[in-house]
Amino acid sequence: MTTGLAIVGSGAAGLMAACVAGGITSDVVLLTDGGLGRSNSVMAQGGLHVPIDTPDGRRRMLLDMIAAGGPSLDQRLARRFIDEIVPTVDLLRSWGLALDVDDNGGIVRRLAGAMSEPRIVGTGDRIGPSVIRVLRSRLGQTGVSVTTGATVCGLSPVNSGLSIELTDGRRLRARTAIIATGGGTHHHAKLAGEPCTNPANRNFDMSAILSGLGIPTVDEGMYQWQPFGLLDAASGASRPCVPESVVGHGVRILDRDGAEVVAANAGRAEVTSAIKNAVDDGRGIRASNGEWGVWLTLTDVPERVLSNEFKHLAGILRRHDLTGRDVLVAPYLHYQLGGFKMFEDCSCVVPGLYLAGEVAGGVHGHGRLMGNGLTDSLVHGRRAALSAIDRLGGPVSGAGQ
Ligand SMILES: Cc1cc2nc3c(=O)[nH]c(=O)nc-3n(C[C@H](O)[C@H](O)[C@H](O)COP(=O)(O)OP(=O)(O)OC[C@H]3O[C@@H](n4cnc5c(N)ncnc54)[C@H](O)[C@@H]3O)c2cc1C
Secondary structure, three states: OEEEEEEEOOOHHHHHHHHHHHOOOOOEEEEOOOOOOOOOHHHOOOOEEOOOOOHHHHHHHHHHHHHHHHHHOOHHHHHHHHHOHHHHHHHHHHOOOOOOEOOOOOEOOEOOOOOOOOOEEOOOOOHHHHHHHHHHHHHOOOOOEEEOOOOEEEEEEEOOEEEEEEOOOOEEEEEEEEEOOOOOHHHHHHHHOOOEOOOOOOOOHHHHHHHHOOOOEEOOOOEEEEEEEEHHHOOOOEOOEOOHHHHHHOOOEEOOOOOEEEOOOOOHHHHHHHHHHHHHOOOOEEOOOOOEEEEEOHHHOOHHHHHHHOHHHHHHHHHOOOOOOOEEEEEEEEEEOOEEEOOOOOEOOOOOEEEOOOOEEOOOOOOOOOOHHHHHHHHHHHHHHHHHHHHHOOOOOOOOO
16 A cells, blocks of 8 residues: 555544545545544543634733743744644634534633633533544545554655554555554553543554654653542543533632642642642542542532533533532543654654654643643644645645645
8 A cells, every 4th residue: 555644543633634634635544543533532521722812812821831831841832833723723613613602602711720811612521522523524525545443563764755564464655644643641550550531542552663763752751640530430441530621610629627728720730739748648538439539619510500511520420429519539640741752843853754642742841731632632633734745745636624
């Protein structure tokens, strides 16, 4: 097999890249190791982080990202990321993504931790399934050739392109490729024996291949926790959590004596370490699964808001007999902050190879703001596709990015 562009992975980054590239040329192959869209992306809950679309609005978002991400955040990457969010989300909306709107038809913006103003847009608490549904449907309108159950196990530069090896022995020659294989948090959590929000996956396996190609890493080994893991609903490997956007509804985090542990709308790292410290200091409460946590006062969220805006969460609470109660929470491993180094156009040190999504590092530094995970994957999926098409010689057929 030979192709102009091979895309590996069908989370938000890979599907977005395939939809954008497939709108320009049909010389695109999408390879993914499970079913189409099986990914961390489809699990996303709270929403997308979208700046107010003015120079000042984008500047405020950048300042919030720098405050959360610290010195290792790559400001050039972050600036370009922010600049491309609105066009990317507009594209998704033109393909059918219906964001929550208020009574006047304006897009609802919600608050999350360490945000100076409400910027989270979403579809209730089901942004992942909504985005993946729209992308799958759009992909069906392109000529992209999709191969599911295709696990990439080797990648090597060859004359004017890349050779891609699959575990079943097949090989594909591609002039350009986009790696969108996500983050290795599930693997890391398993090794560390820590609870994790990510479903079981083999995303981490790609790291050895990319390292073998000499692609440098940024903040290697750096992971982020989601502070609101729902202890009394923990079952199976992938564990549910309360979307962080509840912090806009006045929830509090309380220890066993009812004392506030930390402001719920502080940054993820701050909330995570305050909860862990409270538990270590003996101020925690034991949950039904035997683990220790602190109270998150979901009873502060009006019932009408919970049942309308947090339908998925409300369903989990119902199934575990937690409706109308405060819940016990503790941090779960959630997101890979470190990753492989990409440049602003998503290229890397290997000619013809592009990176997109959680597999790449640098955009968030040491602290990712809520909503910036899926958004990162979508923005860079689009950018990587445009860069790869450019390298192939520009638009070939069709239109629409
Ligand atoms: C429970 C949960 C809630 C979240 N909520 C939010 C939220 O509200 N807002 C937000 O912004 N972010 C959220 N995130 C984070 C966000 O979903 C992810 O960061 C983002 O979607 C990652 O997208 P991706 O496309 O880079 O990777 P993934 O979605 O992980 O996709 C990787 C793809 O690559 C495939 N793959 C891996 N290795 C190979 C291989 N060797 N060969 C072929 N295919 C391979 C995988 O099967 C998969 O299809 C959440 C994450 C979780 C787990």
